[in-house]
Amino acid sequence: MARRSxxxxxxDSGASGALLIDKPxxxxxxxxVDRIRKTLGTRKVGHAGTLDPDATGLLVLGVGPGxxxxxxxxxxxxxxxxxxxxxxxxxxxxxxxxxxxxxDMEFSPLEAAxxxxxxxxxxxxxxxxxxxxxxxxxxxxxxARQGVEVDRPPRAVTINEFELFPTPDPLRYRFVVSCSSxxxxxxxxxxxxxxLGGGAHLASLRRTIVGAFELxxxxxxxxxxxxxxxxxLRGMPIIEVDETVAAQVRxxxxxxxxxxxxxxxxxxxxxxxxxxxxxxxxxxxxxxxLVGNN
Numbered sequence: 001m002a003r004r005s006x007x008x009x010x011x012d013s014g015a016s017g018a019l020l021i022d023k024p025x026x027x028x029x030x031x032x033v034d035r036i037r038k039t040l041g042t043r044k045v046g047h048a049g050t051l052d053p054d055a056t057g058l059l060v061l062g063v064g065p066g067x068x069x070x071x072x073x074x075x076x077x078x079x080x081x082x083x084x085x086x087x088x089x090x091x092x093x094x095x096x097x098x099x100x101x102x103x104d105m106e107f108s109p110l111e112a113a114x115x116x117x118x119x120x121x122x123x124x125x126x127x128x129x130x131x132x133x134x135x136x137x138x139x140x141x142x143x144a145r146q147g148v149e150v151d152r153p154p155r156a157v158t159i160n161e162f163e164l165f166p167t168p169d170p171l172r173y174r175f176v177v178s179c180s181s182x183x184x185x186x187x188x189x190x191x192x193x194x195x196l197g198g199g200a201h202l203a204s205l206r207r208t209i210v211g212a213f214e215l216x217x218x219x220x221x222x223x224x225x226x227x228x229x230x231x232x233l234r235g236m237p238i239i240e241v242d243e244t245v246a247a248q249v250r251x252x253x254x255x256x257x258x259x260x261x262x263x264x265x266x267x268x269x270x271x272x273x274x275x276x277x278x279x280x281x282x283x284x285x286x287x288x289x290l291v292g293n294n
Contacts, residue, residue: 012042012043012044013040014042015040015042015044015063015064015226016065016066016229017064017227017228017229017231018060018061018062018063018066018069018226018227018228018232019036019060019062019063019219019224019226020059020060020213020218020219020225021036021059021060021218021220022057022058022059022218022219022221023051023055023056023059023221024221025055026053026054027053027221028053029047029049029051029059031053032047032059032221033045033046033047035221036063036224039224040063040226042063042064044063044064044067045061045067046061046070047059047060047061048060048061048070048073048074049074049210051207052094052186052205053096054094054095056205056206056207057080057207057208057215057218058208058209058210058214058215058218059207059218060073060213062229062232063226065229065290066229068290069229069232069233069276069288069290070232072236072263073210073232074181075181076210076211076212077160077179077180077181078179078180078181078183078207078209078210078211079161079176079177079178079179079207080176080177080185080206080207081175081176081177082174082185082202082203082204082205082206083167083172083173083174083202083203083204084164084172084173084193084200084203085172085200085202085203086103086105086171086172086173086196086199086200087102087103087104087105087171087193087198087199088102088199088200088201089101089103089190089199092128092186092201093186093189093190093201093202094186094189094201094202094203094205095201095202095203101199102199103193103197103198103199105193105196105197105198107196107197109166111196112166112196115192115195116162116163116164116192117162118195119159119188119191120159120160120162121158121159122156122157122158123157123158123159124154124155124156124157125154125183125184125187125188126152126153126154126155127187128186128187155182157179157184158179158183159177159178159179159180159183159188160179161176161177161178161179162177162178162188163176172203178209185202189201189202211234211235212234212235213234229290230265230273233273233276236263236264236276237263237264238264238266238267239265239267240266240267240268240269240271241266241267241268241269241274243268243269246268246269249266249268249286250274250275250289250291252286253286254285255283255285256283257283261279262278262279263276263277263278263287264276264278268291272291273290273291274289274290274291275287275289275290275291276288
């Protein structure tokens with residue numbers, strides 16, 4: 001008797017490209033990925049940097065072959081704006097947590113700006129207990145839910161810009177932060193509160209820039225606009241090769257000579273993106289090949 005196939009998975013749509021989404025509050029980044037998977041009919045969706053559920057703003061996603069290019073976006077510098085509430089500390093360092101301490105604080109805008117300036121440049125941060133960092137194989141946020149707090153080694157990050165703007169509330173400031181990937185903005189807010197002689201928490205957060213991408217070019221989650229795969233390499237030089245060289249690229253062959261350093265995107269004579277190469281020892285060597293010969 002013939003066996004029935006147990007493959008009940010739906011056919012993948014084969015969608016391919018990039019998405020710039022303005023993430024709404026109340027959703028995890030994975031929630032956004034799941035929504036896009038259903039909308040586009042494909043499982044092959046990933047994102048280039050998590051946003052906390054309460055945070056909003058720019059989330060860069062890859063679809064189909066685009067997921068292979070997210071590595072070129074993930075480590076990019078990012079820019080955020082939002083508000084910091086001084087005088088109150090919380091268990092999660094943001095507005096979602098329980099109040100753990102209150103402080104009588106009084107400082108001028110000049111004092112606040114001077115304190116913020118001390119964080120500009122290379123600094124070290126201790127990851128918050130609500131982060132996804134793994135310690136001894138367990139994620140910190142999982143331990144935090146169990147009421148467990150562990151020592152966390154500091155991590156090196158870079159703050160490129162940290163500006164504060166007063167509001168009518170003397171204990172609430174708007175801010176703009178430009179920073180390296182991996183920076184914890186909630187930790188930055190809490191540390192600034194300590195630097196001003198009290199405490200603080202992150203009241204709101206919105207991501208406006210990821211590398212070469214800006215929030216102004218993002219689409220609402222309910223109206224995703226699929227962009228070409230090559231969009232994920234925005235800002236990277238692109239060279240077009242003939243079919244002979246394209247065949248070499250598909251086989252992962254090195255190209256040379258390389259003048260200078262850095263990475264280049266390679267596309268074929270039909271305009272199709274083939275690979276990303278990087279200068280190494282005087283020639284261009286493949287970093288990521290998207291299209292093979294077999």
